[in-house]
Amino acid sequence: xxxxxxxxxxxxxxxDVFTTIAGYSATLCFGVKGMAGRSKTDGIVRLLKRExxxxxxxxxxxxxxxxxxxxxxxxxxxxxxxxxxxxxxxEVSYKVSSATGVPVRQVDVFVESMTIN
Numbered sequence: 001x002x003x004x005x006x007x008x009x010x011x012x013x014x015x016d017v018f019t020t021i022a023g024y025s026a027t028l029c030f031g032v033k034g035m036a037g038r039s040k041t042d043g044i045v046r047l048l049k050r051e052x053x054x055x056x057x058x059x060x061x062x063x064x065x066x067x068x069x070x071x072x073x074x075x076x077x078x079x080x081x082x083x084x085x086x087x088x089x090x091e092v093s094y095k096v097s098s099a100t101g102v103p104v105r106q107v108d109v110f111v112e113s114m115t116i117n
Contacts, residue, residue, distance in 0.1 A: 002061055002102055013100055015059045022069050022107075023053040025095040029087045031079035036072040036112035045112045047074045066105035069096065073109060077116040085109040 004011040026032055035048045035056030048056050058070040069092060075084060093104040 018059045018067060018096060019054040019057045021096050021099050022071060022092045023057050025092045026071050026088045029084060029091055031076050031084045033074040033076055033115050036074045062105055066103045068105045070108040072112050074113045074115055075111055077114050081111055
């Protein structure tokens with residue numbers, strides 16, 4: 001949880017807020033099929049439903065007051081993965097920092113799988 005102290009009081013922002021904004025922003029990028037989750041029993045990567053999207057996102061709060069985000073995604077076949085990852089990094093960083101006022105230190109994108117449709 002991040003706490004922002006102002007002259008009128010304290011604002012607390014939970015990790016769920018960062019997860020929701022980051023997941024929504026990432027899935028808006030062309031070529032992202034969704035978030036990926038790895039099964040604990042067999043280790044197989046699965047495409048997560050929208051309501052479980054947060055399981056594919058990790059948020060870490062830094063001591064410097066910034067936030068780091070890791071996204072595990074599934075992409076569509078045929079997309080330029082490097083360009084897509086850069087788009088996701090820019091989009092997530094911008095949307096999270098503008099919505100919360102908390103600077104984003106880094107956004108890591110892990111492409112876990114690719115779908116052919």
